[in-house]
Amino acid sequence: MPLATKRASVWPVVAVLALGVALPFLLSGGFQLRIAMLIWIFAILSMGFNLLYGYTGQISMGQQGFYAVGAYAFALLQIKLGLSPVLAFAGAVAICAVLGLIVAYPLLRLRTHYLAMATLGFGLILNGVANRWIDFTGGTAGLTVPPLTWGGEALGRTGIYYVVLAIAGVVFLLHDFIARSHVGRALQAIRDDETAAAALGVPVRRYKLRIFVLAAAIAAVAGCCFSVVSLRVDPSLGEFHILVSMLTIAVVGGLGTRFGPLIGAAIVTILPQLLLQFGAAETLIYGAFIVLFLLFIPHGLAGLVENVRWTRKSAAPARTAATNVLEVKG
Amino acid sequence: MTPIHSTEGIRARRAMLMAGSLLAAMAFSSGAGAEPLALKICSIDDRSGSAADTGIESLNGLHMVVDPVNEAGGINGRKIELIEYDGKTDPQLTATLATRCAEDDKGLLIIGPSPTAPAAAVVPVANQNKIPAYILSAAANALTDNAEFQFRFGPKAAQDAIAVADAAAERGFKRVAIINNSVPFGIDGSESVMAALKEKGIEVVARETYDVAATDVTPQVMNLSSAKPDLVLVYPYPADGARVIRSIRQMGVTAPVIMPRVGLMKAFRELAAADANGVLVPSSVDISRPEVKKFFEDYAAKYGAVAPTPSAVQGHDAGTLAIKVLSDAEVQKAIDSGDLAAARLAIRDATLRLGQIDGLQGQAGVTYQFGKGQHHGAPDKGFFVYTEVAGDGKELVAPDDAKFRPAQ
Incomplete structure (x- = not known):
């Protein structure tokens, strides 16, 4: 996986967000705006996953569980406690962060596929609860989420888009900051070799715990955004296909890259819509497309771009995450 | 200079007139001749x-x-x-x-x-x-x-459940066991029927839930069997439904089996084959x-x-x-x-x-009930009939009412 560079500029991120601001003026209808919102939501979700797995190497198969908990908490805090959307949002993120801490504390002793299986179990438990605690979660039919209002009127689709964009922008900047900072390099050092990272003074356990909690909170943010857009939450938010979408985004966009989550989310959201015209062959074509990506662009589209840059610098001595950490500490 | 200015002025006025005429024509055309919708x-x-x-x-x-x-x-x-x-x-x-x-x-x-x-x-x-x-x-x-x-x-699920509970009460069943898969259909169906049975005063002697992908449901069926029910309700998907009914037959459970909706599905009947014989299904389709x-x-x-x-x-x-x-x-x-x-x-x-149309669902003469404040079409009464799987899963026939009774 490519390493983040210390001197990477924030301006590409700002440019992407500026494009996001202009998007409602460039799109032709509400459906396209919905697709744009879904891209941002999946990008948010995948940014948490990217920090956790792409940068830190901690594979969590339970991110969809936090996504669902965030969405349900956002809905329930409004429905049951009558909180405003802003307070419900803060509450949902806090609940997921605490839940993430509770889960991470014992589970982060595990590594690789053991951690994957344990977190998958967590996701399955949450999905079971969403389906079976019918009085609380609404069961299969889920819950209706009150619409966002402004001045007593329900916010229109463009208004909702800018709310989602603003939230996505904050997460994107945070993701980018971590990726470009010494924290990102420490995380990469943990990913590459935990023992070596610890030997170099990286507080491995603390970083792993923090990034797990942050990823859970980011998943909750995505869940809240989805609730705002769809006005509904149901158990499907915590199902396996959300995890598959995240993994596909990682493959297509590029794991451990700055723009991978956004590029991957755009392709994974738009491509199925374009392939609808192929009818029953759509799934086949989509699957073939993913296989081709795995074979020929294993680091994803964003990884491809960063690899090109690294190739240009091939004359420079090879660097590893560990040397980057040493440099920061020194 | 004056003639030039004058010519430009005329051109400008002409252009404005043309643009005005064009806009007026567009406004007229859009207002008067809107295209009917597809x-x-x-x-x-x-x-x-x-x-x-x-x-x-x-x-x-x-x-x-x-x-x-x-x-x-x-x-x-x-x-x-x-x-x-x-x-x-x-x-x-x-x-x-x-x-x-x-x-x-x-x-x-x-x-x-x-x-x-x-x-x-x-x-x-x-x-x-x-x-x-x-x-x-x-x-x-x-x-x-x-x-x-x-x-x-x-x-709706409550109507399915009411149909099952009504049939159980009318025929004198007292001890019902329920087995359902872990997906929403199984969970919602069993929850609804438990509520409906409770209203009729019928005891649920066992309730078992299994994973939809489980290849062996013998432990759950053994629990059902040991509760000695006089009626078994199954809420599965087609493939796991076949596994459940096979286990029920293998364990020697002789109580009648009701399997709402899924019992009609071809996939279930083909997979269960002879084991599907005798399964009863409440259905909104009256094949008579x-x-x-x-x-x-x-x-x-x-x-x-x-x-x-x-x-x-x-x-x-x-x-x-x-x-x-x-x-x-x-x-x-x-x-x-x-x-x-x-x-x-x-x-x-x-x-x-x-919305009060006479459709193909329900018994003869029963119509949909859409109307003001009524967006759910199916009425509570006369919408269900019972069907029995027969011919090693190949046939659906009117049930033999004598077999659809508690064992004496």
Whole structure:
């Protein structure tokens, strides 16, 4: 996986967000705006996953569980406690962060596929609860989420888009900051070799715990955004296909890259819509497309771009995450 | 210099006049001659994924009503355009497709989906875009509470449960055991029937839940068997349903078995084969009705033989009401005006006005009950009949009532 560079500029991120601001003026209808919102939501979700797995190497198969908990908490805090959307949002993120801490504390002793299986179990438990605690979660039919209002009127689709964009922008900047900072390099050092990272003074356990909690909170943010857009939450938010979408985004966009989550989310959201015209062959074509990506662009589209840059610098001595950490500490 | 200025002035005035005339012409043309709307209906249902059978059959049933109308020239000379989307049993995708139908395709009406979760995801889209949605078999009880634009053709879970509890009470069953899979259909179905049985004072002596992918359900069936029930209720999907019924037979449980909805499905009957014999199924499709029999004969001729499941019939009935509504004078007037929002509202209102149709679901003479404040079409009484699986899973026959009794 490519390493983040210390001197990477924030301006590409700002440019992407500026494009996001202009998007409602460039799109032709509400459906396209919905697709744009879904891209941002999946990008948010995948940014948490990217920090956790792409940068830190901690594979969590339970991110969809936090996504669902965030969405349900956002809905329930409004429905049951009558909180405003802003307070419900803060509450949902806090609940997921605490839940993430509770889960991470014992589970982060595990590594690789053991951690994957344990977190998958967590996701399955949450999905079971969403389906079976019918009085609380609404069961299969889920819950209706009150619409966002402004001045007593329900916010229109463009208004909702800018709310989602603003939230996505904050997460994107945070993701980018971590990726470009010494924290990102420490995380990469943990990913590459935990023992070596610890030997170099990286507080491995603390970083792993923090990034797990942050990823859970980011998943909750995505869940809240989805609730705002769809006005509904149901158990499907915590199902396996959300995890598959995240993994596909990682493959297509590029794991451990700055723009991978956004590029991957755009392709994974738009491509199925374009392939609808192929009818029953759509799934086949989509699957073939993913296989081709795995074979020929294993680091994803964003990884491809960063690899090109690294190739240009091939004359420079090879660097590893560990040397980057040493440099920061020194 | 003056002549030049004068010429430029004339040119400018001419240009302004031309632009003004053009704008006036455009305004006149758009106001006076708005194009009538195309008769677009979006069929959004699950044609792949775990509920693929229901979506395929409902679409075929819909085609069986719409195609003859189109072949005869359409409604007032305009053909109905069916836009078909596969929701893949994914609520989020289904909601996106519904938005595409409402906003990009300019659809007048959505027909589908069948399962509860995708259907529930369509409801906010229908309300936001004020587009009527004819939901098919979604069973969640609250789906049409305080409904605005959604209508439901299938029975709700509580009605399934009431039909089972009524049958159990009428026949004197006292000890019921329930086994269900871990997916929403199994959980919701068993929860609803437990409530209905409780109202009838019938004891639930055992309830077992198994994972839908479990290859061995013997422990759960052993628990059922040891509770000595006089009636067993099974809420599975087709493949796991076959495993459950096989275990029930192997364990020597002799109590009658009721399997709502899934017992009718071809996949279950083929997998269970001889073990499926004697399974009882409450169904909204009364195969003793001549028109229902003819429908399934025509269906078989066009699409291949299919078990008389509610999905095909629901697609047919939703299409029948849609055509009746689209033919309504008020709706036609709104469609001719080219005003999409007005046309959708007119369709919603006409559905409430004309919704007491005699469809293929329910017993003979029982009609849908759509009307003001009533967006759920199936009535509580006369909507279910019992069917028995026979002929090693190949046949569906009227049940032998003598066998449908508690063992003495």
